[in-house]
Amino acid sequence: MILNILILIVSVAMIVFGADLLTDGASNIARRLHVSELLIGLTVVAFGTSMPEMVVSVISGLEGKPELAIGNVVGSNLANTLVILGATALICPITISKQAIGKDIPWSIIAALLLLISASGAFINGDVNNEITRQSGLMMLCVFAIFLYYTILTAMSERKKEDEKTEEQIPQAPVWKILLFVALGLTGLLWGGQLFVDSASSLAFMMGWSESLVGLTIVALGTSAPELATSIVAALKNKSGLAIGNAVGSNIFNILLILGVSSTVTPLKMGNITYIDLLMQFGCSILLWVFARTDFKLTRKEGITMLLIYFSYMTYLILQQ
DSSP, rough: HHHHHHHHHHHHHHHHHHHHHHEEEEHHHHHHHOHHHHHIIIIIHHHHHHHHHHHHHHHHHHHHOHHHHHHHHHHHHIIIIIIIIIHHHHOOOOOOOOHIIIHHHHHHHHHHHHHHTTTHHHHOOOOOOOEEEEHHHHHHHHHHHHHHEEEEEEEHHHHHHHHOOOOOOOOOOHHHHHHHHHHHHHHHHHHHHHHHHHHHHHHHHTTTOOHHHHIIIIIIHHHHHHHHHHHHHHHHTTTTTHHHHHHHHHHIIIIIIIIHHHHHHHHOOOOOOOOOHHHHHHEEEHHHHHHSSSSSSSOOHHHHHHHHHHHHHHHHHHHHH
């Protein structure tokens, strides 16, 4: 147990170090490509920080632990929305662009709704196994492809507008330095995140927690640690677009790409993952959209509300266990 606690401390240090480097690297990529930090957060950073969830979910599915795979994604999305954005807003209120409110956050709502429908086989067609099927997985991947297409079109539009400007050029870091920052940042995040998950899961199983509860709580928080560190560091560096894009983008990637790939490889039975968990995720996506529309920012009060909702729900899960 002492060793696991020491590993937890080391992993947190690695995650924070990686987040700092990744934020600087991603910001420089945005400058070089003449696109917004929000867009880079939705794609490059979101993809990188979602890799822990990808690894955990795919391996869990292949090893016959579907509850851990689904619980990891659902729990991570709850953590992304309520803990990451809530804690970031508490530390530093997040300004949210009209694009994020009108186009990007709705994509996360669509993804959450799609997962809810995909997991409702028992209601829709009387599926006794109640699983996320290969067909549902392929549908998620198709929607993910549409999301990427939309994102690429947005990037091209932004770049065209930026190129038309005649403003003085901002000094840019060398390409090798940007790539080094991104590589070292992702390495720190992924390695630190994996160490966190392994040690925290061991501690949780020692306490007799179920597979679904571990997936929804400890593993979800562990795999969301990269997003948490990245968003807080980005907000502190006054890069709010990167912070919101990272969290929202990760939610979209987690459902459409990660569960899409995992359920295409092997159907995922819901097990002890309940409709309450899925409805909670869907409701939190809508809550974020509602809060974001208020003065185009997430305030400290809203951040506190989000954190209280999350910890109340975690308390409910543990009491149910």
